[in-house]
Amino acid sequence: MTTVTEADVLRDALGLLKDREQVAERLLDSSAKHSFDPDRELDWDAPYEDGKWFWPPELVSLYDTPLWKRMSEEQRILLSQHEAAALASLGIWFEIILMQLLVRHIYDKPATSAHVRYALTEIEDECRHSKMFARLIAHGGTPWYPVSRVHRNLGRLFKTISTTPGSFTATLLGEEILDWMQRLTFPDERVQPLIRGITRIHVVEEARHVRYAREELRRQMLTAPRWSQEFTRVSSGEFARVFSVAFVNPEVYTNVGLDKQEAMAQVKASGHRREVMQTGAKRLTDFLDDIGVLRGVGRRLWRSSGLLA
Numbered sequence: 001m002t003t004v005t006e007a008d009v010l011r012d013a014l015g016l017l018k019d020r021e022q023v024a025e026r027l028l029d030s031s032a033k034h035s036f037d038p039d040r041e042l043d044w045d046a047p048y049e050d051g052k053w054f055w056p057p058e059l060v061s062l063y064d065t066p067l068w069k070r071m072s073e074e075q076r077i078l079l080s081q082h083e084a085a086a087l088a089s090l091g092i093w094f095e096i097i098l099m100q101l102l103v104r105h106i107y108d109k110p111a112t113s114a115h116v117r118y119a120l121t122e123i124e125d126e127c128r129h130s131k132m133f134a135r136l137i138a139h140g141g142t143p144w145y146p147v148s149r150v151h152r153n154l155g156r157l158f159k160t161i162s163t164t165p166g167s168f169t170a171t172l173l174g175e176e177i178l179d180w181m182q183r184l185t186f187p188d189e190r191v192q193p194l195i196r197g198i199t200r201i202h203v204v205e206e207a208r209h210v211r212y213a214r215e216e217l218r219r220q221m222l223t224a225p226r227w228s229q230e231f232t233r234v235s236s237g238e239f240a241r242v243f244s245v246a247f248v249n250p251e252v253y254t255n256v257g258l259d260k261q262e263a264m265a266q267v268k269a270s271g272h273r274r275e276v277m278q279t280g281a282k283r284l285t286d287f288l289d290d291i292g293v294l295r296g297v298g299r300r301l302w303r304s305s306g307l308l309a
Contacts, residue, residue, distance in 0.1 A: 010222050013290045017222075023215050024114035027208045031121050036201045038132040042194060044139060052192045054081040054140075059181050061248045061273055065266040067258065075256060082252040084195060085142035087178070088133035090246060093147050094174040095126045097159050101167040104159075105216075118212060125205045136198060145249040151242055158239060163228045165220035169236040169293060171213045173243055176284040177277070177307075179206050214287065221291050233293055237301025244277065244305040274306060281307040 010017040060080050062068045068076065102123055106116045137144055146152070162170065182199035185191055221229060253263035267273055285308050288294050294302055302308040 010219060012218055012222055013292075014218065017218055018215060020215070020219065021114045023211070024118040027118045027212055028114060028121060030208055031118070031125075031205075034204055035125065036128075036205070038128060038135070038198070038201055041201065042132075042197045044135065044194070046194065048140070048192055048194070051077070053077055053188075053190050054084040054192055054195055055087075055181075056185055056188050056191060058272075059184065059276060061267045062263060062270075064272045065270050067263060067266050071258075075258075079252065079256045079258075081140060082142055082145075082255055083248060085137045085140060086145040086249040086252050087247075088136050089145040089249070090147065091133050091178065092130045093152070093155065095130050097155050098171055098174065099123050099126050100159050101162060101171065105164055105167060122209055122212060125209065129202060129205070132198060132201070136194070139194070143251075143255065145251060147246045147249070151246050154242055158235065162235065163224065163231055165217055165224050165228060165232040166235045168213045168217040168220060169232055169288065170239050172210065172217065172284055172287075173236065173240055175206050175210055175213070177243075177247075177280040179203060179210065180280040180283070182206075217293075218291055221293065229292070230296075233295055233298030234301065236288070236293060237298040237305070240302050240305040240307050244307055247277070277307055278309050282309075 054077070057063055057076065057080065060068075060076070060083055062071075062079065071079070102119045106119045109116050134144075147155070158166075158170070179202075182203050186196045186200040186203060188196070221232070224232070248267065250260050250264050253260045285294065285302065294308070299308070
């Protein structure tokens with residue numbers, strides 16, 4: 001059970017929370033040593049290599065479905081390219097929301113604090129990531145895959161009404177599943193070198209973002225009013241439902257010559273895909289369970305998203 005102990009000491013099911021300023025100072029030091037400029041770090045002029053994937057095949061949505069087994073290797077690789085572009089598009093949408101949430105979080109906090117300085121540093125990182133993803137989409141000649149109008153408007157609503165703990169829960173949802181996938185991608189020699197380079201940069205820099213969000217969410221779930229904690233449980237569950245649907249844009253199937261309705265039905269029925277998404281979310285859902293987010297209605301919403309077993 002989470003409890004607040006002495007006046008300035010916070011403890012939850014995971015133990016004592018670290019000092020907010022000390023955490024931020026360490027993250028700032030890491031940022032100074034391990035930040036990247038994708039425009040200079042990556043070879044954008046090198047052509048794609050024939051026969052290499054744009055995403056590990058096991059992470060492609062249709063993998064191991066009846067439709068996948070009928071597809072040629074060339075068509076499978078093309079689907080991986082379009083799904084990589086769709087994920088990059090989703091990442092841009094999500095990171096723009098995240099940057100707005102971070103600015104809101106620090107609006108009334110001391111600008112000279114390390115906590116605020118790190119938030120501004122993270123916003124710098126996210127700006128570079130969004131530009132990197134946009135350049136990847138343009139470089140490959142694939143379309144930009146925006147989320148649906150409904151999800152775009154839900155995102156607009158969420159970033160307007162979200163509480164601070166809700167914002168950090170959504171941050172982790174958007175970061176940790178993709179991070180798990182990218183950790184499988186950047187060492188995979190079957191994948192295009194440019195994609196591996198992009199995912200390597202993203203993994204290194206996102207590790208700091210995850211640490212910042214986890215530490216702050218733990219603090220918020222101890223100190224926020226009860227209504228805010230409950231709202232976080234419900235809103236995070238609903239955001240999980242939106243995220244799981246938006247994860248693959250159905251237009252990718254049309255653009256590689258597949259029947260969209262058939263492909264979507266097979267993805268929905270795929271045990272392999274369900275296992276991939278739940279495995280990718282498990283580290284996050286275990287953490288959220290430990291700190292009291294996955295309770296009541298919120299837990300039921302997370303289950304209906306397919307991300308929680």
